[in-house]
Amino acid sequence: VQSVRDKLSCIPWAEVELVSALSRQRTAKILEYVDIAHEQNSRRVGTSVLNDILREAVDWHKPPSTKQAKQGRIYYCTQVASCPPTIAMFVNDPQLFREGYRRYMERQFRESLGFRGTPIRIMWRGKAKAPAL
Numbered sequence: 376v377q378s379v380r381d382k383l384s385c386i387p388w389a390e391v392e393l394v395s396a397l398s399r400q401r402t403a404k405i406l407e408y409v410d411i412a413h414e415q416n417s418r419r420v421g422t423s424v425l426n427d428i429l430r431e432a433v434d435w436h437k438p439p440s441t442k443q444a445k446q447g448r449i450y451y452c453t454q455v456a457s458c459p460p461t462i463a464m465f466v467n468d469p470q471l472f473r474e475g476y477r478r479y480m481e482r483q484f485r486e487s488l489g490f491r492g493t494p495i496r497i498m499w500r501g502k503a504k505a506p507a508l
Contacts, residue, residue: 388485390492412492418460420488422453425462432483438466439476447471461496469499 379391390408394401429452438447448467455463462484466472481495 386494388490388492388494408492415490416459416493417457418490419457420454420460422451424488425452425454425484428484428487429464429480432480436476436479439471439473441471445471447476455498456496459494459496460490461498463498463500465500465502467502469501472499 376391376393379393380387383389383391390412392401392404392408394405396402429449433449438449440446445468450465450467452462452464455461464480477497477499481497484490484495484497
């Protein structure tokens with residue numbers, strides 16, 4: 376199982392089950408995983424629940440700051456779509472959040488909410504700037 380997980384490291388959220396087509400061993404388990412993945416893929420989570428998780432994650436690990444002392448700020452988040460679950464994170468500047476912090480936030484949502492067998496999309500949206508006159 377670990378060698379399969381190593382080869383599929385880009386999708387760590389996917390369930391892995393070793394089956395035998397010849398003896399049909401554990402083939403029924405695949406259908407259980409499909410049902411779970413379908414349920415999780417179409418699941419909706421309330422904004423208040425997401426923001427509670429966000430608040431706890433930010434308290435545990437603050438957003439990064441740049442050398443110019445610009446601090447990343449996360450205002451709130453909400454689920455904007457399902458199939459796959461898509462969460463919009465409203466921040467001051469999306470470029471202030473590096474890949475490591477983005478993975479950290481995805482991991483916090485996944486651990487707190489489950490979402491077994493389905494990807495989570497997180498869209499980092501910055502504040503809308505007023506057009507220059």
